[in-house]
Amino acid sequence: MKRYETVIGLEVHVELSTASKIFCACSTKFGEKPNSNSCPICIGMPGAMPILNKKVVEYAILVGLALNCTISKKSILDRKNYFYPDLPKAYQISQLYFPIARNGRITIDTDDKSKSIGIHELHIEEDAGKLIHDSDKNMTLVDYNRSGVPLIEIVSEPDMRSAEEVKSYLEKLRTMLRYLGVSDCKMQEGSMRVDINLSVREVGDTRLGTRTEIKNMNSLKAISRAIEGESKRQIDILQSGGLIDQETRRWDDNENESVRMRLKEEADDYRYFPEPDIAPLEISDEWIHELMALLPEFQDEKILRYQKDYGISEYEAGVLTSSKEIANLFERATRLCNLPKEVSNWLMVEGMRILKDNYIDPWDICLTPERLSTLILMIEEGRINRIKGKEVFEKSFLEDVDPEDYVKKHGLEMISDDKMLRKVVVKVLEDNPQSVSDYKNGKTKAFDNLVGQTMKSMKGKADPALVNTILKEMLEN
Amino acid sequence: MKEITAMSAMTVAEKIKAKELSVQEVVEAQLKAIKLREPLYNSYITITENEAKEQAIKVQGQIDNGELKDSPLAGVPVAIKDNICTRGIKTTCASKMLADFVPAYDATVTERLKKSGAILIGKVNLDEFAMGGTTKTSYFGETKNPWNRDHTPGGSSGGSSAAVAAEEAFISLGSDTGGSIRQPAAYCGLVGFKPTYGTVSRYGLIPLASSLDQIGPLGRNISDCASILELISGYDPKDSTSIKQGRYNYRSALVDDVKNMKIGVPKLYLDEDLDEDIRSCFLGALKTFEDMGAKVELFDLDEIRHSVQAYYVISCAEASSNLSRYDGVRYGHRTGDYDGLDELYKKSRGEGFGYEVKRRIMLGAYMLSSDKYEAYYNKARRIRTIISKTYDEAFNKYDILLSPESPNTAPLLSDDYSSSKNKQKSEILNVSVNLAGLPAVSIPCGKDRKGLPIGLQLIGKKFGEKALIQAAYSFEQTRPYERPGTLVN
Known part of the structure; x- marks a missing residue:
């Protein structure tokens, strides 16, 4: 039987913990009243214009440096055009042609060995709003609090081969981002979301197989299950002589299987073009050096x-x-x-x-x-x-x-008063004749019991060393 | 005393300052003229009568308190093109899509005008989303040219031009993406000023093509335009394409002197088969400049001949994206009956946009698709760079350039202008200026045999507004403002 290996690359979206959104002064705070953190800019009101938050660029450069990337001297924001109700402008401001950072790497540890995973690129973009479906009223509501929250997307090379490596990569990345203080990376709150690009190939083959993309994963456990489930699905297809469709899938963690969302041919053409409302970013060597000095010890x-x-x-x-x-x-x-x-x-x-x-x-x-x-x-x-x-x-x-x-x-200071402790010990010995005789018959456990009783009557504040000494002395005599 | 509404904006401001007129009197006179003439011209989409009256009292109070002393337009009613946001007042873009849209904020220009005591008198008509040159694509009906109601006032800022020519406003704001201030100014015998890209904040201008759009004034003389430009120009942190410059002291350039000014005239403008009346007016204008001591010289500027193609690619591409948000969810007309999200989008957009807008959105979306991007959008951007460079080189030799504003005067509203052979020629004169981000002004230079105004275009180098103002002011001394002879009183 043929042996297969799984080839995995990840796209990780991370919400940055800047105080304000990427293009306006609204707060990025999570869990506020719906639409309370919104303004003409982040709800895409006609005529409003984006102003790039410098802190977002700074954070992205810091992450780029920590991932050993080359930072672009000139970076450009692009519009990604598509229709969806959570996207009020009907385009997302993102980056396609000139991302902030490229060509990095990160070392992960698996089973006592380390492995280097390539970082293809890192870019900045804005998050979309959130749809809330009210099935009682058969209605969908939109909360724009998240609209315009800054994200970075970190795209790895297809260098991972197993769920364990993916887990290790994500943990490493998360620790690093938290060390940098740029994100809390809370997967359950959606501040770190993962798209998995996965293909399989025969061991020894160097070409990449046809891949599928599983979107929007937000728990490490589900990611592991999705990787295992999806590789098995692909291997089964190949083994029965079938072909893999290039497609986007969604992982159903309850059913433990992935479901087709759309084929590649059905995918949107995002009609990317440079965002005319924001001038190209010039990133100077001085700025990069200043930020490099801020990198913490990892x-x-x-x-x-x-x-x-x-x-x-x-x-x-x-x-x-x-x-x-x-x-x-x-x-x-x-x-x-x-x-x-x-x-x-x-x-x-x-x-x-x-x-x-x-x-x-x-x-x-x-x-x-x-x-x-x-x-x-x-x-x-x-x-x-x-x-x-x-x-x-x-x-x-x-x-x-x-x-x-x-x-x-709370009067917790230790009591080392010899006289007082002796009195207490005498009382304890009187009250526990069984333990005393057990001890004398060689049961050492009985000693621990007597210590415990003494401490108890001292409300735990007695000097344990002194209690030991006194007890031993009295029992021996 | 001359009728109040026939005075220039500066004159009225001075009379208000001198307490010869009260702001209320001026506003009342303006509203009266609007009511009288609006049925004839249809310049306005919204007349802000109540707001204007309240504002008049407030501004008069400020003036009485000795405030607004430095403001050249305190108390003067101003009309604003209906694609510029005004808080609490409908801003429709002359589209069914935004027929009920009330912005929650003021555009930066609106805010600056309010702060300097100008009175918003109403929102004026345009071609739908500023796409067109006639106002014929407006959802609220076409505007008529005050010089002859059978003719278009031009566009897209046709409401802005008609209102000022018909004395329904002292001055107005328009927007210019490919000639939309200069051409209507020329058709209505006005001064129309398109500033350097980045000089006037676009924050709150509902965009057609973000990299080309620029707000500017239409007025009855260059002094009025220079005054309002001073108020609206300047760096705005809310617009990241706005440029940090020193103070815009434009009124200081109102000087009658073009001695030794070097003026270039691109041959290609004269090579075109211009209308005879326009040709003779234009040659007459060149002679006037020479007589005043300027050095006028013909030269080649052929590298800009692909301007129109590049303009259409870039403007349609940007427009297709800018207009995507009108999908019936958060913004725009929402269809009454739909089954599912896709149908909501399709029907709302199908019903809300007019033909010309749909045509440009489809073109733009097509040209941005991933397999066409290189062939269209990127090529157009390269042409744009060549055009900018060509102009830069020309300005190494010349202080300003001159051209006819348009190869024809205002066409009949009944003409199918979109198929006119002059359309492309007209556009090449205009759109290359936007592609290069240059300032340009159209000033009246005569009339044709039918009595319709002819415009002369002056093009400056980036931030060369003062040279334009000085040249326009000097020329204006030889061709004083003429009002349309047909205005009813």
């Missing part, structure tokens, strides 16, 4: 440096650098308390757990490096114990809470 570089500078493992470094926010927290708190292992432990164990349990994103973390450092030093100095430390950590991780104040307000 995850890959950080992972290497963390191992070297802080002596932590590659795995730990990977987790700590998974987002710019955690990495910043780690680096700055470490600079303040000089205890990299402690900082790392707190973030790796407690931090990651809290993020997961509360379904929040790293940029929602309230904890500041100063507070994290303070907390760690309080524990180191024995002012509070680790158990209470966890409580304080979680509190100040999720809310604007100062550890010092919190500890004082």
